[in-house]
Amino acid sequence: MFSVPDQASDLPRHIAIIMDGNGRWARRRLLPRLEGHRQGAKAVRKAVEYCRRRGIAMLTLYAFSTENWQRPKSEVSGLMELLSQYLESELDELHSHDIKLMTIGDLGSLPHGLKARIEAAIDKTRDNSSMILNIALSYGGRRDIVNAAVKLSRALKSGALAESEVTEEMFAGCLATAGLPDPDLLIRTGGELRISNFLLWQCAYSELYFTPTLWPDFDESAMDQAVQAYRSRQRRFGKTSEQVEAGQGAI
Ligand code: FPP
DSSP, rough: OOOOOOOOOSSSSEEEEEEEOOOHHHHHTTHHHHHHHHHHHHHHHHHHHHHHTTOOOEEEEEEGGGGGGGGOHHHHHHHHHHHHHHHHHHHHHHTTTTTEEESOOOGOOOOOOHHHHHHHHHHTTTTTSEEEEEEEEEOOOHHHHHHHHHHHHHHHHHHOGGGGOOOOHHHHHTTTTTSSSOOSEEOOSOOOOOTTTSSTTTTTTTTEEEESSSSSGGGHHHHHHHOOOHSSOOOTTSOOOIIIIIOOOOO
């Protein structure tokens, strides 16, 4: 089981980000798409620094979806190379800041060298406890739910579990994010208003924040605006605002 650090209660404990707009950032400058992704990796560094500095316990980044395999081969291999370079250049820094690296998604589908590098990085940062950086790689929310359903159906079939014992918590425990808190805040940059198969189950009650800012331009002050927007909202989890104000909130 993972443990997530404590933190100030009005800050999101877990921020998840759909980092969109790298391609458009590059196109506007007449640069190749990969240059947009390169600048995107710099924005990743800023987002991690922001979270670590503010004491946000967990950051999940949607770096590569199951659907992204359909992109041109050169872009896919460029992205894989970039992820590998990111780990090479950032791992010591992440480790020295006590940040634990995790991934969700199908690591088995990644190039062997990248997979090995990720596994070594996960291993190195295993005992770090100030923050979790979770990278979604070859991840799809529907696939995650199907995998969980298969796990549960095996337990039902074998008789280890009865239908009446199946709970939402148990289902969540079969997802890639088992043991981790759901995102409090889901940010999508790049102006599109959709979730694109990201953390479908886990975002049931996340606060959504959409911004036209392209991911490479999403700096610490943009991140801070998103966090301030989150802090100004009332999370009701199906209750009335009167109930929440009377201290019967679901948090
Ligand atoms: C979406 O923008 C972005 C991606 C599919 C890749 C995200 C990858 C990075 C930010 C690079 C490195 C990541 C890490 C974790 C180091 P898009 O290409 O769809 O942009 P567009 O909609 O403008 O074309």
